[in-house]
Amino acid sequence: MNDLKTAISRLFKPKKITTNSYLSPTSTPELPTKLTRGTDVFLYVDFQIPDLQPVKVSLDFGKEEKAFEQFFHYLKKRTSPSLLSPALNQENLRDLLEANHAAEIPAIRNAAEKILQHHFLLYALHPLQTDFPIQWNGNYETGAMQVWKAGRRYAASELTEDNTNDIYPIWDFNRHQHLLDLGKAYWLDGNKQYATEFLHQMTTWIEQNPYPLSINWAAPEEVALRGIFWLFGYQFFLDSEAFDEEFFCRFYQMLLYHGHAIDDSFRKSGASGGSVFSIVARAAFLYLAGTMLPEYRYSKMWSTRGWDILQWKTPMLLPEQLLENSIASLISIAELYCFVLLVRKNNRYLISPPVMEGVTRLLDSLSQFLKPDGTICRFGAEPQKQLLPGMFGQSHDMRYLFVMAAIILKNARFAALGSPFPGSLIWLFGEEGRQEFEALTPALPSQPSCLLPDGSYAVMRTGWGHDSSYCIISTSVPIAEPGRNHSDLFSFELAANGQQYLIDSGAYSYQEYETWNRYFSSLQAHNTVTVDQTPHILPNKKVESSIDLWTTTPIFDLFSGTHNGFEELSQPVTHRRTIFFYKPGYWIVCDLLTGEGHHVFDQFFHFAPFRLNVDFTNKCVNISLEAQRYFTLMPFNPKELDVAILTGGESPDSGWISDGYRTQIQAPVIRYGKQTSAPAAFNTLLCAYSRKTPLRFAGRHLQAKYQGEAMLLHEIVALEISSEEGMDYLFLTYQPKPEPIHLEHLMFRGKFCFLKLQKEIVREIILIDADLLVMNDRTLFQSPTRIERLTLAFQGTEVSASVTGNATTFSMQYPEMTDVLVNNRRTLVRREGDMVIVSTSRI
The missing domain is CATH 1.50.10.100 (Chondroitin AC/alginate lyase)
Known part of the structure; x- marks a missing residue:
């Protein structure tokens, strides 16, 4: 009898809600425009969900209010799905x-x-x-x-x-x-x-x-x-x-x-x-x-x-x-x-x-x-x-x-x-x-430094820890107009021993023509070089950048590339930037600008918010941090340079960096400038170190001669860096020569050399595409063929050599040498007088 009453009741009771249309969505989704009261939600519910079957039964019996109570309770009490951890409550x-x-x-x-x-x-x-x-x-x-x-x-x-x-x-x-x-x-x-x-x-x-x-x-x-x-x-x-x-x-x-x-x-x-x-x-x-x-x-x-x-x-x-x-x-x-x-x-x-x-x-x-x-x-x-x-x-x-x-x-x-x-x-x-x-057992990446696959950035680093050193170089041509993309070609950021020193000025806003945004997107707002105060490198079919030298080892990284972003000038200029990173905290930046005509050349360095100590005689910058940590930026040939150091001035280009959207904070910028005819060069030492007292650096260019004739800026850079800890030399030949180059008391033939001395004792030699290095008539290295890459580390009577390239032999004038390791493998040597001859072959 009760079943009959229920059936009659269901037959004659009007139904405002049905569930048949919920089972398959239409091809064109319908907006839930009718959701004005709780029970309207059932117009848009998929009742194929098993947990909603009790709600569907209540609807089928016409109990709309009860159905919504059940539905709302179901929503409030369910624990899945969840955006948060399922174990969290x-x-x-x-x-x-x-x-x-x-x-x-x-x-x-x-x-x-x-x-x-x-x-x-x-x-x-x-x-x-x-x-x-x-x-x-x-x-x-x-x-x-x-x-x-x-x-x-x-x-x-x-x-x-x-x-x-x-x-x-x-x-x-x-x-x-x-x-x-x-x-x-x-x-x-x-x-x-x-x-x-x-x-x-x-x-x-x-x-x-x-x-x-x-x-x-x-x-x-x-x-x-x-x-x-x-x-x-x-x-x-x-x-x-x-x-x-x-x-x-x-x-x-x-x-x-x-x-x-x-x-x-x-x-x-x-x-x-x-x-x-x-x-x-x-x-x-x-x-x-x-x-x-x-x-x-x-x-x-x-x-x-x-x-x-x-x-x-x-x-x-x-x-x-x-x-x-x-x-x-x-x-x-x-x-x-x-x-x-x-x-x-x-x-x-x-x-x-x-x-x-x-x-x-x-x-x-x-x-x-x-x-x-x-x-x-x-x-x-x-x-x-x-x-x-x-x-x-x-x-x-x-x-x-x-x-x-x-x-x-x-x-x-x-x-x-x-x-x-x-x-x-x-x-x-x-x-x-x-x-x-x-x-998880942490495992750091095995290759700290790298050139990104698309060549857009070169990354130099000593590791991944909080106290590591890091330098990233932007190497790609901008792809949009100023204000939308930044003119940061060959700019770089630099951190040493966990501390940021040189940084990019950052993004400011999306307002293309805003004064501050125009500045922050400009060349002047980046750690790079400008010619004739050109604010932007505009992308077009003529502007190209290329990387012609990239090498990375546990001891050093070396980058060199060129771009022709100043082609639009009436007298075009090409910029070559080379950055040598001797790990863990020593960089030399060499900028060469070639072309024709008289120009205004400017080089910019943007610092994190620091208090800078400036030596105006040598035009170098020193930073002192706690725990006896120091950082020095030193230009070579300071007498040739005008220098301006700005912090928090009235205009955007007077010492500001972005600290977020439409926010700028004071941070020092140093500009080195010169007015001269191309070719022109800037060479700069950047060094971070820990020591009880700060070092006093001095640098100069060596006289380089080839076949008795003085070499020009666009042919070679030859630098000497001295401090209380020793003497360093860097040679980079932009145009390699078939015969040796004479550099005062040194002689070299090859692409690149870095030589480190402590108390006049050779401690390290780095060579790329080279076959000869002589100092004071003493043969430090000689090979019958050019060696692709070689690092020599000297410790007492032992020499460790790291070699890349085809097997070869080389000789060194080191009669006191007793042990030689080649690529971490002890090797046999032979002697001819005071010359030691080493083979890099594994046999």
């Missing part, structure tokens, strides 16, 4: 942080209190005080706030090409990275104020930004990044009392609109989807939205599309494209990939070997730009950004990326680069992730 969080990462707790609380007071940070740097409520479409950086009105579609190009109003700070603020900070504090303390603040901010944002009619819908990658942080907010606050039915409908609908906006951007763009960063950001969000909102009828389609793009199954993105990006983009791309892979790992989804290999290559490439202090090389026109540290947890230290990659990829190299495990990652990895990281 509000109950164990405090104990976990107090046990291993106690410093995180006050930082999290402090950030949340600032957010309650509407104290924010733009680009993790600029303090920003906003109204109550916040004007999300307004620019708080301007004196009189400008508000972009909602109610119409904006094209991204319309906003980015406006040189009077900078849209980027507004977009940065509207990424809502602070939701990550606020959510952490809510989970830590359960403070209801944090949940209420989240609700108020999201409500006002939704009211001010109707889809898709505001400036905050114009740039798809910005929509995607905001969507990622909304997903964090969704996970952190969904279980709060403030997250009621009314707010759920508004927030959930707008979150779905973000997904539709990104899905639509891919449908419209086809195979040409924009920049690689934009593609990766959008694909990452689409995948994460589809994963985190599995009940939505289009979620499977979103996650599949996003993951297919990220694993290079579409023509929109190819793995080799990941590496063809600016350094700032590489950072963001690597972070997004690591996060997506982490979410897959946490939710027990497979990560295919090709994806693992591709992300490993991406992080390997990024590692080449990693400095000893954990920061990343500053080259490029884009400011560097971090995502997962949130708004208040950001710093310039990028090692956390390698920690993430080490755990996800189980990579010992990345573990060595990322150590130690930062407390901020406990949210994503949990205690299990920290233990996985500590279980």
Whole structure:
């Protein structure tokens, strides 16, 4: 009888909701426009999910309110899928942080209190005080706030090409990275104020930004990044009392609109989807939205599309494209990939070997730009950004990326680069992730120095530790107009013994014609040479750069290259830069400028914010640090040079570097200049060392003669460097000669030589493409054929030789020598009078 009543009741009761249409999404996705009350969500739910069957049964019986209660309870209480570590919850969080990462707790609380007071940070740097409520479409950086009105579609190009109003700070603020900070504090303390603040901010944002009619819908990658942080907010606050039915409908609908906006951007763009960063950001969000909102009828389609793009199954993105990006983009791309892979790992989804290999290559490439202090090389026109540290947890230290990659990829190299495990990652990895990281045995990369595969950068380093030395040289021609790309050709950054000394001035803003931005993109803002005060090297078919010498060994690195970026001058000039790195902290930079005519030549060195001690007589710079550490920059032939040292002047070119978006700080710059006819040269010593008292360096050019005639600047550079610790010589022949070159008391034939003496005793000889070196009529080296590369280290009566190239023999006038090692192998020698003859053959 009861069964009959139930059947009759179901037959005659009108049904407002049916579930038949939820089972297969249409080919053209339908926007969730009807989501105004809780039960409307069932118009967009996929009831094929097993956990939603009780909800479906209630609907089939017409019990809509009960069905929504069941659905809402299911959303609030489920623990999977998750953006965070599956082992992490509000109950164990405090104990976990107090046990291993106690410093995180006050930082999290402090950030949340600032957010309650509407104290924010733009680009993790600029303090920003906003109204109550916040004007999300307004620019708080301007004196009189400008508000972009909602109610119409904006094209991204319309906003980015406006040189009077900078849209980027507004977009940065509207990424809502602070939701990550606020959510952490809510989970830590359960403070209801944090949940209420989240609700108020999201409500006002939704009211001010109707889809898709505001400036905050114009740039798809910005929509995607905001969507990622909304997903964090969704996970952190969904279980709060403030997250009621009314707010759920508004927030959930707008979150779905973000997904539709990104899905639509891919449908419209086809195979040409924009920049690689934009593609990766959008694909990452689409995948994460589809994963985190599995009940939505289009979620499977979103996650599949996003993951297919990220694993290079579409023509929109190819793995080799990941590496063809600016350094700032590489950072963001690597972070997004690591996060997506982490979410897959946490939710027990497979990560295919090709994806693992591709992300490993991406992080390997990024590692080449990693400095000893954990920061990343500053080259490029884009400011560097971090995502997962949130708004208040950001710093310039990028090692956390390698920690993430080490755990996800189980990579010992990345573990060595990322150590130690930062407390901020406990949210994503949990205690299990920290233990996985500590279980890895760090293994540093075997080849510290390298020339990047595309030849865009040459990297010199002694190792990867916090006290290592590092020099990176930009070697590629800029590919865009000034203001969009920086004229940093042959510029370099330099750190010695873990301390940054010479740095790139950095990226300033995206406003192409802004005065400060024009300066920071110019040649004068980089550690390079200018001719006739040329501000930019403009890319065209005539401008080329080439590397004609690159060699790296455990003892030294040597780079030499040329570019013709001054071809547009009425009397063109070619720039050759050679950098010799004698490890661990000794560099010689040789700049040769050839061509015709009279010119103004300037050489620039930009320092990190230091107090410089300047010897105006010798025009050299000295820096003294704690722990008896010193750094010296010394030009040769100082009397030929004009010198200017500027710090914090009125104009951009008077001693400033960028410290973030639209932020500059005082930092000294030194300019050496001369007015002369080409060819012209600058030769400079850079030396970092530890000693009880500072060294006093002196340098001079040696007279070089070939067949009795004095050699010219464009033929050879021959330098002598003296100090209390000894004497060094460097010879570099730009035009090698068939007969020996006489250099006062020395004679040399070859391409390159570095000779080190202590108390007039030879300690080391480095030769490249050479067959003769004589000092004071004593034959230090002689070979019947040119030797490709040879390093000789002398210690008492023992000589260690490192040889590259074909087997040969060479002789040395060392009668006191008793032992010779060739490539770490003891070898037999024979003697002819006071000459010792060594064979490099293994037989």
